[in-house]
Every structure is written in C-alpha cells, then in structure tokens.
Amino acid sequence: MSDFLESLTQDERTLDAFRQLENGAFVRVLNFHNTAEANRDRIYDGLARLAEHFCPVSVADIDQWFLTRKWQHDRPGLIVSVYEGWRCHYDVMLDCLDRAGLRGWFFIPAFLRDVPPSEQTDFAASHRLRRSAVQLYADGRYAMNAAEIREVAKRHEICCHTGTHFSPEDGATAEELEREVVSAKAYLEETVGRSVDVFCWCSGEEYGQTVPAHPYLKRAGYRYVLSNTRIERIGQ
Amino acid sequence: MNEWMELYHKAVETDFAEYQAIFDFCKTRVSAEEGIPAIIGLDDLVDTSSPVYEMSDMDKKMHERMAIEALLFNYVKVRAGDVRRKYPTIAPSMSALAEKLFCVDEETGDFLTYRQTVARASEHE
Numbered sequence: 057m058s059d060f061l062e063s064l065t066q067d068e069r070t071l072d073a074f075r076q077l078e079n080g081a082f083v084r085v086l087n088f089h090n091t092a093e094a095n096r097d098r099i100y101d102g103l104a105r106l107a108e109h110f111c112p113v114s115v116a117d118i119d120q121w122f123l124t125r126k127w128q129h130d131r132p133g134l135i136v137s138v139y140e141g142w143r144c145h146y147d148v149m150l151d152c153l154d155r156a157g158l159r160g161w162f163f164i165p166a167f168l169r170d171v172p173p174s175e176q177t178d179f180a181a182s183h184r185l186r187r188s189a190v191q192l193y194a195d196g197r198y199a200m201n202a203a204e205i206r207e208v209a210k211r212h213e214i215c216c217h218t219g220t221h222f223s224p225e226d227g228a229t230a231e232e233l234e235r236e237v238v239s240a241k242a243y244l245e246e247t248v249g250r251s252v253d254v255f256c257w258c259s260g261e262e263y264g265q266t267v268p269a270h271p272y273l274k275r276a277g278y279r280y281v282l283s284n285t286r287i288e289r290i291g292q
Numbered sequence: 293m294n295e296w297m298e299l300y301h302k303a304v305e306t307d308f309a310e311y312q313a314i315f316d317f318c319k320t321r322v323s324a325e326e327g328i329p330a331i332i333g334l335d336d337l338v339d340t341s342s343p344v345y346e347m348s349d350m351d352k353k354m355h356e357r358m359a360i361e362a363l364l365f366n367y368v369k370v371r372a373g374d375v376r377r378k379y380p381t382i383a384p385s386m387s388a389l390a391e392k393l394f395c396v397d398e399e400t401g402d403f404l405t406y407r408q409t410v411a412r413a414s415e416h417e
Contacts, residue, residue: 063370069380070366076333077359080347086327102410109395126346186324284383286333
C-alpha cells in the first residue's frame with residue numbers, strides 16, 4: 057500500500073486528475089492524426105456509434121461549462137480532436153463528422169499550407185508531423201489549403217497547433233514565440249474570418265510547462281490551452 | 293471508501309494484470325491512423341473559486357469509479373518506472389482509463405469499454 061500511496065504524489069498532475077474526475081471536471085476526447093480514405097467506413101462507423109452516447113462539443117459549450125459550472129446537455133460531450141491540418145481531414149474526416157453529427161476540433165499548424173507541395177513530405181519529417189503511410193497524394197500536397205480550411209471552419213472548430221508544429225521543450229527565442237504563438241493565430245484568423253481561441257503545442261505541453269510563452273499566449277488572446285492532460289481556461 | 297478498497301485489493305490479488313493488459317493493448321494502437329480515446333480535465337485558471345462541476349447523468353454514474361481506476365492505472369506506470377516530466381504517467385493512464393470505462397449502457401447500466409462503445413450493437417451483445 058505504501059508504494060501505491062507514494063505513486064500518487066510523484067507528480068502533482070496525478071492528484072489533479074483524480075480531483076477533476078471526482079469533481080465532474082472532465083471531458084472525453086478522441087484524438088485523430090491521419091484519416092485515410094481506406095479507413096473512411098471504419099472511422100464513420102465508430103463516430104456514428106459514439107454519437108448515440110455523446111453529444112458534440114463546441115468552444116461555446118466549453119465557455120458555458122466554465123461559466124456556469126454545469127454541463128448544458130443531457131448526454132456527456134465528446135471532443136473529436138483532429139491534428140496536423142492534413143488534406144485527408146478535409147477529404148475524409150469532414151464527411152465522417154458531418155454524417156455522424158459530431159464536431160471536430162481541427163488543430164492546424166498555421167503555416168503548413170504555405171509549404172510547397174514538393175516540400176511537404178520533407179517538412180513533415182523534420183517537424184514531427186506524422187503523415188499517413190496509407191493516404192498518398194500524387195501531387196504531393198498533403199496539407200489542407202486555405203479554401204479547405206475555410207470549408208471545415210463552417211461547421212467545426214479551428215484551433216491553432218502553433219505555426220510550424222513547434223515545441224518549446226528545448227527553449228524558444230522571443231522571435232520563435234512571436235511567430236509560433238501570436239502570428240500563427242493571426243494567420244489562421246485571417247484565413248477563416250473569425251476568432252481562433254484554442255491553442256495546443258506540438259507535444260501537448262500544459263500551460264504551466266511553458267512559462268516563457270505565457271505573455272505571448274495572453275497577448276495573442278487565446279482563451280484555452282489544450283494539452284495531454286487538460287483543457288485550461290487562460291483568458292475570458 | 294469500500295469500493296475504493298475493493299478495487300485496490302482485487303488489483304493487488306492479480307498483480308494489476310488487468311491494468312497491465314490494457315496498457316499492452318494501448319501499445320498496439322496505431323495512433324497515426326486511428327482514433328485514440330482519452331479523458332482530460334477542465335482547469336479554470338481565470339476563476340478558481342469553484343472546482344466542482346455539474347455532470348451529465350451518465351457521468352454521475354461513473355465518475356467516482358473512473359477516479360479510482362485512474363489512480364490504479366497510474367500506479368502500474370509508476371511501478372514500471374515509466375516516469376517522464378513532459379508526458380506524465382497520468383496521461384497514458386487516462387487514455388487506458390478511457391479504453392476500460394468509456395460510457396454506461398443506458399439499458400443495462402453496465403460500464404462499457406471504448407471498444408464496446410464503438411462496436412456495432414451486434415458485436416457486443
């Protein structure tokens with residue numbers, strides 16, 4: 057028993073999670089990276105089943121949840137997180153989500169779409185972007201373009217996944233933080249024509265792990281940081 | 293407290309085999325190509341006055357069990373020495389927890405695993 061009790065205090069985030077589950081402060085997420093055409097039916101079937109038990113979650117739902125401390129729907133919510141801004145998300149995932157009636161949170165590295173198609177595979181490899189080994193595009197364009205992002209934004213959440221799939225884990229310069237946090241948000245907002253309120257680092261670091269970035273996250277005007285363990289409200 | 297001790301002792305009797313088996317299953321998932329379930333917390337850094345949230349009816353039935361099981365999963369990770377600051381042991385534990393306890397069957401009241409939840413009805417009847 058002593059080993060077990062010791063395990064609870066090795067990292068404060070363990071008891072944070074316990075507290076959040078006890079207090080009803082939690083939400084289910086389903087994390088996707090690639091959504092290949094070959095998996096379309098399987099993805100849709102799974103989402104359709106989940107939609108029988110869970111309801112879609114918008115950023116507005118999260119706003120209300122924090123504001124009132126009460127989940128506003130009969131069924132619990134499910135956030136479907138879709139990472140990296142791949143073209144297969146537009147080709148496959150968008151249709152699956154729309155048919156299933158769930159809402160995607162698309163975490164997009166803002167500047168990925170400006171990488172020339174002929175360089176996107178190399179860019180992915182050098183920026184820890186896991187490109188599908190299943191879904192191949194003959195023209196070399198793997199990233200969603202601006203028109204595709206705008207189409208996704210009509211019915212789903214667009215969230216910032218830094219500018220270039222950046223991680224601050226080895227330290228970051230002021231210039232890098234300005235580009236990856238502040239400019240990335242502005243660029244996505246210019247693309248979709250509305251506010252982008254949710255931020256997520258490349259490796260899902262928590263807000264507290266990235267203290268040097270705090271002034272940039274605040275100045276940019278993000279309201280939420282989503283990480284491996286939590287969604288943190290950092291601004292109103 | 294009774295449920296807590298019952299679950300803990302049951303896990304000890306089997307040397308946490310069920311929990312380890314779920315972690316082993318999680319390692320077989322292809323995170324680049326399939327949906328990976330997890331559970332994350334809500335943390336309000338703007339208004340810290342109340343950490344308590346009103347849940348859906350389904351969550352009211354299962355959140356206490358989930359809280360206990362999360363700690364049991366976490367213990368298995370810590371015991372194995374799989375401890376990293378950047379990716380805390382509770383993160384994979386919450387994903388394993390989602391595999392084990394994802395929702396409640398509204399007809400039977402049973403807890404369903406994630407796999408049971410996404411399977412077609414005929415597959416888990």
